[in-house]
Amino acid sequence: MVNRSSKTKANNALKNLEARIKRVFNTDFFSIYDGIVESVDLDNGTLGVRIPDLNNSLYEDCKILLSCATESSVIYPNFKVNSTVLVGFKQFSLAYPIVLGSTINFVDIPIVSDTISIVNGDCRISVNNNEIIITNGTSTITVNDSGINLTGPFISANGENLSDDDVGEI
Numbered sequence: 001m002v003n004r005s006s007k008t009k010a011n012n013a014l015k016n017l018e019a020r021i022k023r024v025f026n027t028d029f030f031s032i033y034d035g036i037v038e039s040v041d042l043d044n045g046t047l048g049v050r051i052p053d054l055n056n057s058l059y060e061d062c063k064i065l066l067s068c069a070t071e072s073s074v075i076y077p078n079f080k081v082n083s084t085v086l087v088g089f090k091q092f093s094l095a096y097p098i099v100l101g102s103t104i105n106f107v108d109i110p111i112v113s114d115t116i117s118i119v120n121g122d123c124r125i126s127v128n129n130n131e132i133i134i135t136n137g138t139s140t141i142t143v144n145d146s147g148i149n150l151t152g153p154f155i156s157a158n159g160e161n162l163s164d165d166d167v168g169e170i
Contacts, residue, residue: 031088035051035085036050036051037049038050039060040080045063045076046060047062047064049087062098063097063098065101075118083102084102086103139151139153
């Protein structure tokens with residue numbers, strides 16, 4: 001039997017503990033996974049997500065991380081069934097899945113420097129340091145320091161067509 005010093009015993013214990021910790025944190029369930037949206041619950045703000053890398057396990061009631069949310073305002077992503085999302089797990093347990101965001105393979109909507117854009121189909125709100133532009137199809141409202149500009153096939157206020165320039169009699 002070899003006598004080892006207290007320092008050697010402590011170093012060996014630390015190495016063993018370090019190896020165990022690394023084994024725990026290198027296991028797959030502490031990872032982030034691609035998931036497929038199976039169901040959307042708008043009332044509760046949750047998703048049902050199937051994770052192919054975890055034997056196609058289905059996780060119901062996955063909470064959604066909302067990066068742009070306060071108690072009085074929120075921007076909800078438009079999750080659709082069969083779309084791909086990133087799923088992580090809280091508290092080192094597969095019991096607490098959380099959807100971190102959507103994943104996309106390509107971007108149809110170009111990213112413009114220094115501009116915040118909210119896009120949904122043909123509708124868009126763009127905000128930059130000079131103006132706010134709201135677009136729906138071919139109609140646009142532009143607000144900047146020189147005023148408000150309305151363009152579109154038909155512009156009205158209180159049911160009156162403002163597209164026609166009526167000249168009244170004095």
